[in-house]
Amino acid sequence: MITEFRDRETAKKACDRIKEIAKNLDHAKIMHVCGTHEDTITRYGIRSLLPENVEVISGPGCPVCVTTGREIDEAIALADKGLTVTTFGDMLKVPGSENSLEGVKAKGGDVRVVYSITDAARIAAENPDTDVVHIAIGFETTAPSTAAELKTAPGNFSVLCCHRTIPNAMDLLLSSGDVKVNGFIDPGHVSAIIGLGPYRPLTEKFNVPQVIAGFEPLDVLFGILLILEMMENGKAEVKNEYSRVVKDEGNPRALEIMNEVFQPCDVRWRGFPIIPGSGLELKEEFSQYDARKKFNIKVEDRGEPAGCRCGDILKGLIRPDECPIFGKGCAPDKPVGPCMVSSEGACAIAYKFNKNA
Numbered sequence: 248m249i250t251e252f253r254d255r256e257t258a259k260k261a262c263d264r265i266k267e268i269a270k271n272l273d274h275a276k277i278m279h280v281c282g283t284h285e286d287t288i289t290r291y292g293i294r295s296l297l298p299e300n301v302e303v304i305s306g307p308g309c310p311v312c313v314t315t316g317r318e319i320d321e322a323i324a325l326a327d328k329g330l331t332v333t334t335f336g337d338m339l340k341v342p343g344s345e346n347s348l349e350g351v352k353a354k355g356g357d358v359r360v361v362y363s364i365t366d367a368a369r370i371a372a373e374n375p376d377t378d379v380v381h382i383a384i385g386f387e388t389t390a391p392s393t394a395a396e397l398k399t400a401p402g403n404f405s406v407l408c409c410h411r412t413i414p415n416a417m418d419l420l421l422s423s424g425d426v427k428v429n430g431f432i433d434p435g436h437v438s439a440i441i442g443l444g445p446y447r448p449l450t451e452k453f454n455v456p457q458v459i460a461g462f463e464p465l466d467v468l469f470g471i472l473l474i475l476e477m478m479e480n481g482k483a484e485v486k487n488e489y490s491r492v493v494k495d496e497g498n499p500r501a502l503e504i505m506n507e508v509f510q511p512c513d514v515r516w517r518g519f520p521i522i523p524g525s526g527l528e529l530k531e532e533f534s535q536y537d538a539r540k541k542f543n544i545k546v547e548d549r550g551e552p553a554g555c556r557c558g559d560i561l562k563g564l565i566r567p568d569e570c571p572i573f574g575k576g577c578a579p580d581k582p583v584g585p586c587m588v589s590s591e592g593a594c595a596i597a598y599k600f601n602k603n604a
């Protein structure tokens with residue numbers, strides 16, 4: 248624990264300053280795009296410290312949640328073919344159109360939980376006669392690990408590539424006008440890889456202040472404060488509150504290896520239409536590791552489960568407790584949507600801490 252980022256007196260001073268600035272503002276809607284930020288905000292009751300006209304909402308920042316039902320169905324189709332499918336634990340219970348990976352496993356499918364893609368590739372190396380497919384999800388934070396692994400992976404290994412990139416989704420949100428966002432708290436982990444550069448076009452295009460923030464309570468409070476200060480001064484910039492980790496240029500080595508292996512593609516996000524250039528697909532040189540091509544899986548897009556409002560959660564249109572089935576028809580032991588499954592999902596976090604989020 249970094250105690251200096253939990254100091255009460257400093258937090259009080261930041262809150263006092265936030266309240267002072269808010270008096271001169273009409274309304275400030277600040278969106279974060281990171282499940283870990285949602286955890287910090289809810290766990291520490293940060294919303295309860297803010298004045299009524301300063302609202303912090305969650306956006307499409309949970310990698311499991313933005314993965315579509317169709318991608319879950321693709322993973323299930325691969326397991327149904329008798330292949331060994333490896334996945335992070337959070338994906339197991341996410342409902343597809345008719346089943347989940349957990350359901351496939353219960354019926355004898357070879358679905359294995361791994362902690363990293365390296366573990367998945369090791370399973371392939373140790374079982375050369377078995378085809379192993381890893382469900383590669385996540386943003387710019389996890390994509391470099393996938394890329395690095397594929398450079399030395401055995402021939403019986405492949406990935407169902409579901410990686411996405413965050414700034415394109417922020418652009419679509421602002422362009423669509425569905426939700427009016429006055430400022431973004433940018434994700435610390437993603438920013439450690441991409442740096443500040445990819446956010447700047449958004450600020451130039453939409454005049455929206457952004458602050459890259461860390462994950463301690465004071466990081467988030469300072470992020471909010473810096474956004475409000477920019478709003479007060481009529482400025483819009485990309486600021487870096489998390490400079491102890493995030494460098495302006497990001498992580499050049501990680502970016503290089505990502506660019507070597509992936510190219511941008513158009514992809515749908517849960518609750519969103521196709522977002523141009525927001526996905527990562529394998530370049531031709533790495534196509535032997537592309538499970539979609541290797542096993543020729545074709546799965547229909549059946550949309551999201553009936554009654555599921557996860558798309559609206561991910562677009563910042565509703566809070567978890569505004570979904571009619573939150574805590575009733577949908578709970579962690581019987582999830583309807585991924586936002587109740589993933590530890591980074593807004594509904595799971597709200598349910599866990601029993602707070603309005």
Ligand code: SF4
Binds near residue numbers: 571
């Ligand atoms: S309560 Fe369930 S169905 Fe509703 S938005 Fe949350 S996860 Fe989705």
